[in-house]
Amino acid sequence: MRKKILGLLCFSLAWQALPAGAAGGLEGVSVSGFLTTGATYGDKQLLSNTEAVSQDGTIENTPGFSADSRLGLQISAKVNDEISITGQLLAKAREENSNVEADWAFINYRATEQISVRAGKIKFPTFLISDYYEVGYAYPWIRPPQEVYSSNPITTLNGVDLLARFRFGDLSLLVQPYYGVSRGAQALVPQEAVQAFPICYNAFTASFEPCQAGTVLYTDFTADALRGINVSLSSDIFTIRAGTLETKVNAPAFQVFQDTAKFSSVGLTMDWHNVVLYSEAFEREIEGRANAAFPNQKGSYTTLGYRIGKWLPHFTAARIKDNNNPTTPPDPGFPFVGTPLDQKSKTLGLRYEVGSGAALKFEVQEVTPKEGTRGLLISAPSAAPKDPDDSVMIYGLSLDVVF
């Protein structure tokens, strides 16, 4: 990770150190980036064989730096008045063994003043901030409420989208349909399903191990015919959006083939007289065998903050729960039934603007899974060996920068 970040930084510095004459020869090329460096701590050990607290293992019962730290670098170049190309590279601390990946790589064709078509690798907007999820500086929290944002492991597609923008006085309407496929995405295997695997490949230790509770396991999957639409109406004060998407998922490890997954969501954000509000709700429906590992869920959150000069204290209440999930196995031979995740969380956060282009954030979060279940944690807190309590406290500190 350190090497990757250093590499990206060197590249960025070298670029910026180019003499003005060289930059002049690259008229229309711009380089920008974002960086988040963060520390987390979960106050309870939930299983005897692991320090992991969150189900993806990045937040642990020891100070850790892998949950939120990442670096993104974007280069865009104007080919002519109508065509531009953009690439965004992302290096995440939570994926220590993977390479720097291209999160965005597309060509943009501006057909008219209102309409642009983009083709290539695109982050699509399942939710309000999905397409800038990695840009911590752009939102108040350290990480967007996981009760909503963890529910779709597919974040990018290879395909096309269309941005149609219309203005009505002070209001702007964005209509964004998209279509494509997703290859090589990885989904976190739910803890309930982990033990159904005889041998686990552990991405963190890069070895095969017996599958036991607490093993963090990802599975490769693909999504075909991924199609959706995002509609957003905004003014200087608010943005209201709604979106829906449908895709056919395949996961060889689960013998899942062409099962339908659907997401629908609505969201609102407002920034009015120092009052900051975010609120979103979603539903996920997944059919067939895929439902066993990725059951039907719904979730929502509301964040309310009040800006005082450079300070933004905020409070978030969030919930994820069952969405009428079927109670019988998808087929008799299948080893387990989907267990919907169910938890509530309350988060108190503080954002402080450090000059312009940098923000320091601090958060205290109380995560309370439904009694006896684990929610988005690695295991139920009430099963913790020493402290049988219903909730876990998660602390976070981060610095977000854009450049």
Added chain:
Amino acid sequence: MKTLKQIWAALLLLVLCAGFVPAYAALAIIVHPNNNLSGITADEAADIYLAKAGVFTNGKRAIPVDQAANSPMRKKFYSSVIKKDDSTLKVYWSKLLFTGKANPPREIGDDAAVKNWVASNPDAIGYVDGKFVDSSVKVLLIIP
């Protein structure tokens, strides 16, 4: 005693000059002389600078350029025309830039550089200290 008073007066004057003279310099929003617009409102200019509008009200493409980040005219333009503070703007642009939707205006340099740029680019719109204006550019709005 009199000398001391004079020194105080001189100091006071210096402080006043340093503090207020740049703020009172008029800001001119300028375009290429071939642009057929006769004027622009502050709100229309703000829409162009925030990438909400890509064209002038006459339908012609508008390409805004900024002065360098620390220039006094840029401060004046953003406080009186755009009416957003630095952090709010950075967040605004982060959302557009990193989702590939729009790029912030290109930074050109100081008053003279912006005037020269606008004078040689038919689609350009810029802002300069009023005293830099000459016949090579057309003034659409003056902010006193």
